[in-house]
Amino acid sequence: xxxxxxxxxxxxxxxxxxxxxxxxxxxxxxxxxxxxxxxxxxxxxxxxxxxxxxxxxxxxxxxxxxxxxxxxxxxxxxxxxxxxxxxxxxxxxxxxxxxxxxxxxxxxxxxxxxxxxxxxxxxxxxxxxxxxxxxxxxxxxxxxxxxxxxxxxxxxxxxxxxxxxxxxxxxxxxxxxxxxxxxxxxxxxxxxxxxxxxxxxxxxxxxxxxxxxxxxxxxxxxxxxxxxxxxxxxxxxxxxxxxxxxxxxxxxxxxxxxxxxxxxxxxxxxxxxxxxxxxxxxxxxxxxxxxxxxxxxxxxxxxxxxxxxxxxxxxxxxxxxxxxxxxxxxxxxxxxxxxxxxxxxxxxxxxxxxxxxxxxxxxxxxxxxxxxxxxxxxxxxxxxxxxxxxxxxxxxxxxxxxxxxxxxxxxxxxxxxxxxxxxxxxxxxxxxxxxxxxxxxxxxxxxxxxxxxxxxxxxxxxxxxxxxxxxxxxxxxxxxxxxxxxxxxxxxxxxxxxxxxxxxxxxxxxxxxxxxxxxxxxxxxxxxxxxxxxxxxxxxxxxxxxxxxxxxxxxxxxxxxxxxxxxxxxxxxxxxxxxxxxxxxxxxxxxxxxxxxxxxxxxxxxxxxxxxxxxxxxxxxxxxxxxxxxxxxxxxxxxxxxxxxxxxxxxxxxxxxxxxxxxxxxxxxxxxxxxxxxxxxxxxxxxxxxxxxxxxxxxxxxxxxxxxxxxxxxxxxxxxxxxxxxxxxxxxxxxxxxxxxxxxxxxxxxxxxxxxxxxxxxxxxxxxxxxxxxxxxxxxxxxxxxxxxxxxxxxxxxxxxxxxxxxxxxxxxxxxxxxxxxxxxxxxxxxxxxxxxxx
Amino acid sequence: xxxxxxxxxxxxxxxxxxxxxxxxxxxxxxxxxxxxxxxxxxxxxxxxxxxxxxxxxxxxxxxxxxxxxxxxxxxxxxxxxxxxxxxxxxxxxxxxxxxxxxxxxxxxxxxxxxxxxxxxxxxxxxxxxxxxxxxxxx
Numbered sequence: 001x002x003x004x005x006x007x008x009x010x011x012x013x014x015x016x017x018x019x020x021x022x023x024x025x026x027x028x029x030x031x032x033x034x035x036x037x038x039x040x041x042x043x044x045x046x047x048x049x050x051x052x053x054x055x056x057x058x059x060x061x062x063x064x065x066x067x068x069x070x071x072x073x074x075x076x077x078x079x080x081x082x083x084x085x086x087x088x089x090x091x092x093x094x095x096x097x098x099x100x101x102x103x104x105x106x107x108x109x110x111x112x113x114x115x116x117x118x119x120x121x122x123x124x125x126x127x128x129x130x131x132x133x134x135x136x137x138x139x140x141x142x143x144x145x146x147x148x149x150x151x152x153x154x155x156x157x158x159x160x161x162x163x164x165x166x167x168x169x170x171x172x173x174x175x176x177x178x179x180x181x182x183x184x185x186x187x188x189x190x191x192x193x194x195x196x197x198x199x200x201x202x203x204x205x206x207x208x209x210x211x212x213x214x215x216x217x218x219x220x221x222x223x224x225x226x227x228x229x230x231x232x233x234x235x236x237x238x239x240x241x242x243x244x245x246x247x248x249x250x251x252x253x254x255x256x257x258x259x260x261x262x263x264x265x266x267x268x269x270x271x272x273x274x275x276x277x278x279x280x281x282x283x284x285x286x287x288x289x290x291x292x293x294x295x296x297x298x299x300x301x302x303x304x305x306x307x308x309x310x311x312x313x314x315x316x317x318x319x320x321x322x323x324x325x326x327x328x329x330x331x332x333x334x335x336x337x338x339x340x341x342x343x344x345x346x347x348x349x350x351x352x353x354x355x356x357x358x359x360x361x362x363x364x365x366x367x368x369x370x371x372x373x374x375x376x377x378x379x380x381x382x383x384x385x386x387x388x389x390x391x392x393x394x395x396x397x398x399x400x401x402x403x404x405x406x407x408x409x410x411x412x413x414x415x416x417x418x419x420x421x422x423x424x425x426x427x428x429x430x431x432x433x434x435x436x437x438x439x440x441x442x443x444x445x446x447x448x449x450x451x452x453x454x455x456x457x458x459x460x461x462x463x464x465x466x467x468x469x470x471x472x473x474x475x476x477x478x479x480x481x482x483x484x485x486x487x488x489x490x491x492x493x494x495x496x497x498x499x500x501x502x503x504x505x506x507x508x509x510x511x512x513x514x515x516x517x518x519x520x521x522x523x524x525x526x527x528x529x530x531x532x533x534x535x536x537x538x539x540x541x542x543x544x545x546x547x548x549x550x551x552x553x554x555x556x557x558x559x560x561x562x563x564x565x566x567x568x569x570x571x572x573x574x575x576x577x578x579x580x581x582x583x584x585x586x587x588x589x590x591x592x593x594x595x596x597x598x599x600x601x602x603x604x605x606x607x608x609x610x611x612x613x614x615x616x617x618x619x620x621x622x623x624x625x626x627x628x629x630x631x632x633x634x635x636x637x638x639x640x641x642x643x644x645x646x647x648x649x650x651x652x653x654x655x656x657x658x659x660x661x662x663x664x665x666x667x668x669x670x671x672x673x674x675x676x677x678x679x680x681x682x683x684x685x686x687x688x689x690x691x692x693x694x695x696x697x698x699x700x701x702x703x704x705x706x707x708x709x710x711x712x713x714x715x716x717x718x719x720x721x722x723x724x725x726x727x728x729x730x731x732x733x734x735x736x737x738x739x740x741x742x743x744x745x746x747x748x749x750x751x752x753x754x755x756x757x758x759x760x761x762x763x764x765x766x767x768x769x770x771x772x773x774x775x776x777x778x779x780x781x782x783x784x785x786x787x788x789x790x791x792x793x794x795x796x797x798x799x800x801x802x803x804x805x806x807x808x809x810x811x812x813x814x815x816x817x818x819x820x821x822x823x824x825x826x827x828x829x830x831x832x833x834x835x836x837x838x839x
Numbered sequence: 840x841x842x843x844x845x846x847x848x849x850x851x852x853x854x855x856x857x858x859x860x861x862x863x864x865x866x867x868x869x870x871x872x873x874x875x876x877x878x879x880x881x882x883x884x885x886x887x888x889x890x891x892x893x894x895x896x897x898x899x900x901x902x903x904x905x906x907x908x909x910x911x912x913x914x915x916x917x918x919x920x921x922x923x924x925x926x927x928x929x930x931x932x933x934x935x936x937x938x939x940x941x942x943x944x945x946x947x948x949x950x951x952x953x954x955x956x957x958x959x960x961x962x963x964x965x966x967x968x969x970x971x972x973x974x975x976x977x
Contacts (some may be wrong), residue, residue, distance in 0.1 A: 004933050306976045369842070381850055396865060413866040416885030416945050417959065425857065559910040559931055678931035680910055796909050796931045 002074045002175050010063030011145065013056045014156065017107070018140045020053035025133035032126035035524045050129065053136065056736055058145070061095075061104050064157050068094050072176045075162035077101070077157040083183035085625060089194050094184045096197045097803050099142045099317055099332055100157035100767040105198060107139040109205035111508070112830040119646050121379050124229055124835060127216030128209075135208055138341040142334055143370045146641040153333040186659045189625065192251035200244030200271065204309050206237035207278065211306035211349070214299060218352040223360045224288070224295055229283050229834075232627045232827035234302070235513075238278045239819035246812045255661045257675035259698055259800055260532065264418040266321050269394040278305040278495045280383035287376045292362045294373065297380060303349045308391070310342040315394070352423060360556070372443035379436045386429040390422060416526075424803060427485070434525055437518040438495035444514070445499060446710045464494040470664065474528070475803070485529040494521035513822030520815025529809025531671075534712065537569035539674075539799040559677050564766050564793040565740040567636070567694070574639075576740075577633040577795050581646060583624040587614045590646055594766065598626065627651060631795050635665070643727065647797070670803045678796040682765045685790040692774070694782045703769065705789050707738040713776075719760075728753045733783055737764075740794075748773040761786075764804035767795045864944065871922040871954070878948040885957055887944050890918040892936075913953070916942060919974045928956045936961065 027049050031042035063721035064077065067092050073079045081101075082094040095101045114132045118125055145156025161178070162170040168178050187193075210230040217226030248268070253261040262268060281301035282295040315321055318335030368374060396412050403410040415421035442448065442456045468483075468490045477483055500515040539560040562568055562577035582605070591614075596605040603626045607619045613622050630646035647663040662675035695701050699714040716730040724730060729752045737744045744764065749775040751758040760774035767791035775784040869877065869886045877886065893915035893944065895901045902915030911929045914936075926944055936942075939961035946956040949954070 285918050315912065378846075385853055385857065388854065389861075392857065393865065411868040413887040413945075415861075415864045416866040416887075425860075426853070557908070557929070558912050561908045561910060783970045794909070 002160070002177060003072055005768075006063050006072070007075055007300060010060055010158040011156060011554075013059040013063060014143055014145070014158070017053055017056040017060060018051055018137060018144055021058060021133045021137040022138060024049040024053055025130050025137065028126050028133065029129045029135055032130065037419070046126075048127065050114060050118065052405060053133070054115060055134075057104075057107050057111045057140070061108050061521045062469055064101060065091075065095055065405060066105060066156075071181070072158055075157075075179050076159050076161045079161050079178055079181045081181070082183060083181040086184055088187075089191070089595065090184055090189050090626060093180035093188050093193045093197075096182060097188055097336075098157065100155055102197065102201065102760075103139055103142045104203055106137060106201045107201045110136055110139065110200075110208065113209060113552075114207055114332070117212075120831075120834075124213060124216050124226075125553045125837070127219050127328050129334075130209065131215050135345075138337075138344070153337065155253055155334060158200060161503075178724065186625075186627070187255055187661070190251060190255045190661075192254065196244060196247040196251050199240060199247055203241030203244045203252075203271075203275075204313075205239060206240055206273065207306050207309045209233035210237065210281070210302045211345075214302045215349065215352060218356050221356070221359070223356060224292075227285050227288055227298065228294075229830050230287070230302070231282070232276060232823050232830055234282050234285060235819055235823045235826060238275065238282055238306075239816055239823065241271065241278060242812075242819065243276045246816075247276060249416065250809075252674075253662075254664070255662050257677070259536070259663050259673070259675075259798065260802075262532075264390075264395050264422040266397075266414070267316050269390050269422075270315050270734070273391045273394075274305050274312060276383045276387045276390075277301055277308055279378040280387075281305055281385075283376050284380050287373055290791065291363075291371075291373055292361065293378075294377060294510055296357075296360055296362060299353055301384075303346075303353065305348050307349070307609065311391075311402070313433060313775075314338040314342055314396060314469070321397050358564060367397050370443070370448045370450070374437055375440035375443050379440060382429055382432050386426060386433075389425045389429070393421070412707055418648075427481070430525055431485060431488040434492040434717070435524055437521060438492045439497045441515060441518060444503070460491065460495040460498050461726075464490040467494065471526075477534075477535075479533070482529050482533050485525060485533075488839060489522040489525040489529070492696070493519050496522070499505040510821065510828070513818045513825060515818070516821060517815045517818025519817055520811045523807050523811025525811075527804060527806070527811050530804035531802040531808055534803050536803075537798065538672075538801055539797055540570075540572070553762070559796050559798050561794060561796050562633070565742045567740065570799060572637060573642075573801075575797075576634045576636070576638040576792075577623070577797075578634055578644075579793065581630040582626070583628065583630065583680035584614070585622040585624055587611070588622075593629060593634075596621070596623070596704065597669045602626070621663065625650075629679075630663075630795075631679070633674065633795075635798065645672075645674050647674050649676045651681070666806075667832075670801055671805050672799065672801055674797055674799040676795050677798055680791065680795070682768070682790065682793065685768070687770060687788040687790055691787045691789075693785045693787065694780075696781050696787065697783070703771070704789050706767065706769075708735070709736040709738075710783065711736060716749070721753075724751065731773070731776065733785070735771065737767065737769070738769060746771050750774075750776065768792045855920060868913055870918045870920045871916075871924045872920065873955070875948055875951065883947055883966075885947050887943055887945050888916070888918055888954070890916040890924075892939065893917050893923060903932070905932060905935070905959065916944060916954075924954050925952060926954045926956050928959055932961075933959065933961065 024046060026713055031039060031046050033040045045414035046350075049583060066072075066391040067075045067078045068082045069088075071078065071082070077098055077100065078094075081097045082091060086094065096105050110132065114129065117132070118130055121128065142155075143156055145159065146153045161167075162174060162176070169439040175835070193234055209399055210233055213226040213230035213233070216222055244372045245268075248271075249261040252258070277350055279303075281298055281304075284298040284301060290300055298744055314335070315333075318338050320335065337361060393414055396414050400410040413614065416791030426521050438460070439453075439457065442453065446452070446456070464487065471477065471486055471490070472483055477486055496515040496518040496745050502521065503509075503511050503515065536560070537558045540557060560568060560575075562575065564577050564579055565576050567576050580593040584591045586595075586604075591611055595607060595611060598604070599606050599607055599620065603623045605621055605623055605626070607615050607617055607621055610616050626766045627650045629649050629651075631649065633645045633647070635642045635644065643665055645663040645665055648661040650659045660676045662672070662673055691703075693701055693703070695709055695710045699710050701708055701710070711734040713733045716724075716732050718724055719730055729751045732747050733750070735746045735748075738747055744767065746762045746764060746769070748762045748771050749760040752759070757775075759772045759774065763770045770788040770790075772786050772787045773783060776782075795796050852935045858863055858914075864894055866884065866886055871888060871890075874886055874888060877884075892900045893902050903912065903965055904914070911927065912932050913925055913927045914927050926946075928944075929947070936959075941962040943960040943962075944954065944956040945958040945960070946954060950953045
């Protein structure tokens with residue numbers, strides 16, 4: 001029976017959340033305008049209204065999760081994003097796989113942040129919460145699912161499957177409920193996909209806070225006071241966004257097989273740019289707090305960072321990117337709504353800023369070259385140019401859409417080689433930033449003139465040159481561009497370490513945020529240079545065989561074909577593909593797939609053989625995601641097995657075929673990264689014509705290329721799965737097939753019952769053989785075998801060595817730590833001022 | 840001249856360089872015929888061509904030839920003007936390739952016979968449009 005209750009409840013909560021957001025905005029507006037006597041009651045009303053909104057938003061999320069958790073496939077959302085085989089933590093991923101779930105997540109974070117702000121602010125509550133409530137109204141409208149005439153507002157996650165599709169089954173039986181959902185995209189079945197989206201959306205949500213304080217400041221004419229409460233949140237936002245981006249990059253590295261962590265795809269660029277701008281904003285805001293300059297720059301950057309997040313959402317979710325991105329996002333028809341959302345806040349912010357512009361205090365005096373303001377400003381400018389260089393080409397599809405909406409034709413396409421295109425700019429910008437942070441930090445902590453600067457910089461300079469020389473020689477960095485990167489990165493690390501040491505000696509760890517973050521930056525730069533610049537594809541065909549003898553042979557073949565059991569040379573390694581494996585619940589290692597047979601139930605298999613101490617033949621075992629195959633690849637050096645990798649592939653019909661994830665061998669100084677690019681499909685083999693062999697026991701012969709021994713035959717008393725009757729004769733032939741170092745027994749059986757012959761052929765999918773015992777010729781002492789061949793199992797694999805990638809990961813962690821330290825310091829400052837009654 | 844002005848001019852100069860290279864390095868959407876004209880004019884820049892895989896009357900993809908070492912393949916692509924072209928791709932066949940509704944090839948002509956794709960983007964039938972609930976449900 002279809003359960004419509006929970007969906008209706010969810011939809012009702014959506015409407016309630018939408019209405020209460022508008023009511024809250026109105027109430028806070030009244031509170032803001034009310035006189036002293038009425039203020040208290042308006043505030044109480046506003047807060048109640050916001051809490052109603054908060055609870056209803058939480059209930060939207062709860063309803064949607066209930067639908068997924070209880071496998072209610074009568075709902076479109078559960079049907080298309082989940083399935084019964086999913087463990088609970090992946091159901092959480094299902095929740096935000098769809099765009100509606102992502103919007104709910106975003107709105108939910110806003111609510112959490114809103115509650116924190118209400119309780120941590122006195123003066124700012126009114127104006128900040130007006131902005132919050134309006135943003136919430138827009139966000140909730142994305143999942144409203146209300147149709148007025150031709151106008152569709154939002155896409156509801158609570159619609160029933162029968163309303164979402166025109167499947168004929170619903171005409172026959174409107175109460176039809178599918179047995180199972182179509183499942184979660186296997187690429188999202190990864191622990192990083194459980195935590196990456198919430199982090200990123202918390203980052204998205206938190207960009208609202210500095211923006212809301214700014215709007216509050218502009219409206220109340222407190223043009224500079226908004227900085228203090230906004231600053232800790234701006235740093236928080238940059239830290240969380242940065243963490244979200246890094247998690248996404250790490251997820252891509254361990255799950256996707258494009259061979260890296262960053263691809264300059266529009267979806268990645270769209271979050272990278274607001275992050276850069278937010279980082280620039282932090283720096284100008286800190287400068288302003290110290291020396292009352294750069295206020296206007298801060299205002300522009302804070303507005304930009306918020307609007308760019310909305311622009312990113314628009315680009316990614318409106319379908320405008322179309323075929324420009326490898327990420328597929330379906331157009332839910334929300335593009336108009338998203339555009340209005342973005343333009344609404346852009347217009348308001350620009351209007352308020354323009355109105356206040358001439359009242360905003362500026363410092364008249366020109367910043368000296370020996371002032372910290374000068375260097376910070378240069379840094380902010382560089383970050384701004386960095387963003388501009390990325391967002392401009394990323395917007396080409398939006399530009400095409402704009403031209404076409406005015407009837408023009410634009411056939412511009414994003415650059416063909418995105419990585420090369422973006423790298424050639426971003427690299428030098430990053431080097432500039434690294435140098436600026438090194439110099440800038442010295443200006444930050446002490447008064448500088450020409451002489452002092454020279455004295456301060458000369459030691460770090462010499463030390464970093466010496467260290468760089470060591471790195472360059474030891475790691476063989478001979479490309480001049482990369483040498484510059486090592487120098488710049490090392491200079492940042494050394495200079496900021498000097499500052500860090502000084503801070504720790506003189507004062508507290510609380511002030512160390514900046515230098516820590518900058519040390520992280522230097523390490524990130526060097527880590528990226530090594531892992532990307534010196535990434536080395538080792539899966540190059542080294543057999544010396546050419547296949548086509550044409551121009552194609554000149555192309556770099558970056559994949560290698562591995563036949564099962566056949567050793568293949570790959571740079572320093574000899575690799576052997578050993579067949580497919582499965583993950584079994586309760587077994588810490590991979591289990592060969594050939595000893596498991598599906599029982600037909602979800603994630604259940606029958607063991608065909610004993611496996612160590614874990615299970616016995618005939619046991620029923622539970623698989624972890626039965627569709628996943630883990631390909632066992634053994635790596636040998638000097639004839640000794642060094643390690644095995646198990647890159648994963650999933651053949652998923654409903655998601656469109658093969659989906660692969662890499663596996664890496666992680667060393668301290670490098671990763672060996674491998675993935676499966678193609679595999680054999682033996683589900684429906686196209687058997688070649690019959691080959692017939694007549695062989696005597698003890699004889700050796702060849703089946704295809706395999707040396708085969710016929711060891712003899714055995715009369716059977718019983719056969720698995722067959723009831724032998726009185727007078728039946730069953731004979732099993734014992735063949736041994738040699739494939740490189742592997743010896744496989746193949747034992748076809750032959751049964752005679754009432755002068756009728758039954759044959760039980762043996763199919764070996766790994767060797768691609770079907771062997772049956774056709775006949776026995778006792779007078780000649782010969783056995784007749786029929787053999788059909790398909791092809792041996794194989795994988796096509798790519799393997800890449802990524803040196804010093806750990807430097808990158810460690811650098812990101814240090815940078816995030818730096819941000820965290822800074823958040824605590826700035827929040828502390830805010831709290832002290834607030835408690836003094838200053839704000 | 841004040842320092843502020845120099846910085847301002849520097850920013851404008853870099854911004855102009857960025858804009859020019861963005862336009863200069865931007866690729867374009869072409870058909871096979873315009874792509875071939877570009878090649879004859881000596882223009883070797885990689886371009887985008889949007890098309891569909893060639894299918895026979897029963898809807899099966901035809902013209903897909905996989906190299907013996909399985910690391911490269913050629914296929915027939917029909918662009919939006921209906922021009923058929925053999926395309927070479929130096930990668931294993933992507934898994935959902937034959938199911939794709941639309942294929943974007945990014946690359947350039949080698950000669951009249953063969954277009955070499957450096958990159959392929961596929962648009963696959965989205966599961967959102969799935970009307971075949973019955974098969975999945977039974």
